[in-house]
Amino acid sequence: MGQSILPPDGGDDKIQPVDLKAALEERYLAYALSTIMHRALPDVRDGLKPVHRRIVHAMRVLRLDPGQGYKKCARIVGDVMGKFHPHGDASIYDALVRLSQDFAIRYPLVDGQGNFGNIDGDSPAAMRYTEARMTDVATLLLEGIDQDAVDFRPTYNEEDEEPIVLPGAFPNLLANGSSGIAVGMATSIPPHNAHELCDAALHLIKHPDAPVEKLVEFVIGPDFPTGGIIIDDRATILEAYKTGRGGFRVRAKWEQEDLGRGGYQIVITEIPYLVQKSRLVEKIAELLIARKLPLLEDVRDESAEDIRLVLVPKSRTVDPTILMESLFKLTELESRISLNMNVLSMGKVPRVMALNEVLREWLDHRREVLLRRSRFRLAAIDRRLEILGGYLIAYLNIDEVIRIIREEDEPKQVMMARFSLTDLQAESILNMRLRSLRKLEEFEIKTEYDGLTAEKASIEALLASDEKQWQTVSWEIGEVKKTFAKATEIGRRRTQFAEAPETDDQAIQHAMIEKEPVTVVISEKGWIRALKGHMSDVSGLTFKEGDALKIAFPAQTTDRLLLLTTGGKAYTLGADKLPGGRGHGEPLRIIIDMENDQDVLTAFVHDPSRKLLLSSQAGNGFVIAETELVANTRKGKQIMNVSMPDEAKLVVPVEGDHVAIVGDNRKLLVFPLNQIPEMTRGKGVRLQRYKDGGVSDIRCFALETGLTWDDSAGRNFTRTKEELVEWLGERASAGRPVPRGFPRSGKFSG
Known part of the structure; x- marks a missing residue:
């Protein structure tokens, strides 16, 4: 332990203390930049x-x-x-x-x-x-x-x-697309149609300030190699191209094949981009086995070179559109392809670009390539003209040239001095072959010289004129457009556009659930389960110790259930999502976010056509359409505003034209239903006035048919319109003591 951990020379052996945070930041930044620049993001100019x-x-x-x-x-x-x-x-x-x-x-x-x-x-x-x-x-x-x-x-x-970067005479970035994940940024560009891109580029050359709105008339959307159908509207597509960010919903292409006698099958001929066909078929088969696709009988892959997936419906009465909509919701037959045009601008700066900016940079690159190629050609022409000039001098003085080459020790220097030749000209003459000395060669040299001189003039004119440069770029793009025109097999548009069909969401929801009868059981302590079948007798059900039955009612697995709590909140449950009948089920508080100080008031099958009358313990209430109770989240929806000690007490279906309300004080009041307002949320209005206590029961009825109730012995009583006159009054009155024969429980049903 006595040994020093420092180096023997005292530690000055070129070791530098470095702040760890700074070192890590610097190294991570270098790594991030390397990933962005040299791995994950494409260059906007060649798309690679x-x-x-x-x-x-x-x-x-x-x-x-x-x-x-x-x-x-x-x-x-x-x-x-x-x-x-x-x-x-x-x-x-x-x-x-x-x-x-x-x-x-x-x-x-x-x-x-x-x-x-x-x-x-x-x-x-x-x-x-x-x-x-x-x-x-x-x-x-x-x-x-x-x-x-x-x-x-x-x-x-x-x-x-x-x-x-490559010269990129093809609009590769958008035509072939690209995807990549860098550090802190990603790119995702779907493929497009080259013919359309060339049209947009040609328009941009003529109108450099053309907005994206105009370019989208040419580039109408992605064109996937696997075809498919894009179901986004024009506004969504335009927004994506304007901002460089967005997405496209792509669906498989399908058709209905008639099998005769009213039978049919669905054949899928194109699937969305980047979806693996075998995995797609497996997923549909898994859903079939899990009974999530009750409208579908079977799926078969009959593909050869082309794609052919066959879907067999359960019966000929199945609506093909609803069957397909349920499949689009559950499988990759509908897929979202994102657009994030994050590219290296000028090969250096990563940024998200709009459609017009991407095309603009490609065009600028094409012009730059044209200028560089033209200058290169010009230099080559100048060199060749210089050589040809030397050849002409040699032909005019051929005998003297031959003499110098034969007799002089340094023929190159002598020729340069004698005929005022450049080094290149003299070298070229010395390298000439003897067969080139034939008489015809002089004429050919003059012809080539004239041709090159004319080409040189045209290139110089091109380099001096912006307009000519853009004309040449346009011509080049036009040639690409011809090669990949929509009339050709490679150029034809494969992806089509369509509006998603208008369908009933409820019908699609049902199409994804096997319809089976169940009995929903909720206990006093808030445990819920769904037993298979409709049970007429629920007295034999078992519960945890100290617990008992609160509500039991029949339903179908395709139903939506509404559940209301004493705190005035409504929750929505799918009957197919409830725990099975084995054991005691699950506590409701696991399924929904229910406050601890609240209990279940009631639960029932949702009927969108109904209205309900809600009442609190203190006798405040209002009418609400049942559709307003539907809540799409675990948190539920606050419907009735109640504060302790008051709480939600009764939920009664609205029917007829009058309301009968009875209080804990056994006073009955009958008043017109239209005196209660219809609301979507609130405290409500006073239904009956009490000195103490609260409401006991409420019933809605038609005055013409009279008010009925059952006593504890199961006997049925009816009071006609004339017999009810003394109890008729205004809302919020105290009412009068109940008539003879009214149940002791204070409820209309014994």
Whole structure:
């Protein structure tokens, strides 16, 4: 323990104390920037991330043009990894495979031969078995790369060079889309139709200030390689393109196939983008087994090259639209594709861009590429003209040139002095072949010289005129548009647009639940369960010690149940979601957020056509439509405002035109129903006046048919309109003592 933990030389061995927080921040920021810039976000100009750009560049170096033979993917991956991309071979091969999958990418950049995976999510074959070459789209992206169109930078080991960005003659960012997760930011761009993008770009060249509203007339929405139907409205799509953020709801394309005799089956021919077909079929089968799709009998995958999923309905009477709507709600037959146009602007700054900004930067890049290629060509023409000028002088003085070459020790210097030639001209003359001395050559040189001079003039005119530059860019885009026109097989629009059909939510809800009879049982202490079948006798039910039955009523699993508490709150429960009849069920307080000082007042099956009369213990009440009681959250909905010691006491269905109310003081009052207001929430109005005590029972009835009640012995009494005259009064009166024969319990039903 006596040894020092410091280095023997006293600790000044180049060790620097560094603040840990600052060091971590600096390193994490460096990592985040590296991820954003060199891994996850695409460049707005060519729409590629570094790995894809390096794959395409490596294929160019390997001369894998569309017309050439294929090469093993292992060879391509090896070159990419060894020369340009210092990461794992698996990640490079995954990226290469995706670039070739026509169900994952709208305009593939790689033409693959062999097993490159499929829409069922099966893996591709190993890279030693598969072969690849570039497609026409990839050659468009590379067009002009050997003409100084873009800057190059040293590769990771500085042995080679790689392009910072590709010339990008194809609107790749939007046409093929992109997705990636960086640090603190992500990108998600769906694919689009190249024909539409070219139209929008051409419009933007003519009208540089064109708003997104105008461009959306050309780019009407994404165009997924797997087709499908987008069901968003135009306003939502416009908003997404204006802000660069949003999403698109995509549904499978389906049709009804007639089987004769009124029978039918549904055939799905297109599924949403990025959905694995096999997983989708599995999920539908799981829901079938779990009895969540009572309208569906069976699902079959009859796909070959194309997609064909067959859905068999339970019976011919099933409404196909409601069946499909229930499937759209529960499965990936409807999927949301997000839009987050977070890209590297000018290859440096990550930001979310709108549609017009993305197209604008692509056009500016195309113009920059045009200018650079033109300057490169101009330099090449100047060099060639210089050489041709030397050749002409040589032809005019051919004998003298031959003499100098034969007799002089330093022919180059002598020729340069004798004919005022440049170094390049003299070198070119010395390198000429003897066969070039034939008489015809002089004429050919003059023709080439004139042609190049004219080309030089046109390039100089182009470089001097913005208008001519944009005309050339327009022409180039027009050529791309012709290649990928909607009339061609690759260019046709695959994704369609439609409005989602108007359907009854209640019917769809029912379509997702197997309809079965149940008996709902709630105990005094607030335990709930649903027993299978409708029980006529509930006396045999068992409860926990000290607990007993409070309410039991029949329902169907497709019903919604309304539950009211003494605190005046309403809750909604799905009958299919209740715990089963084994044991004692579950406490209601687990299912809904019910205050501890409140109890269940009543529960019943929701009937949207009904109205109810609510009353508190103190005799305040109001009428409410039953639809207003529906609450969509665990927290419920406050309906009746009551404060202790008062609490909600009675819930009575509204019928007829009069109300009979009896208090704890055994006084009865009858008054017109229309004196009670209809409300959606509140304390209500006074129904009957008491000195002490509160309300005992209420009944709504039609005065013409009279008021009925049952006594404890089960006998039925009716008082006619004439017999009730002395109890008729105004709301909030005290009433008169109950008539003879009224039950001792103070309730209308014994």
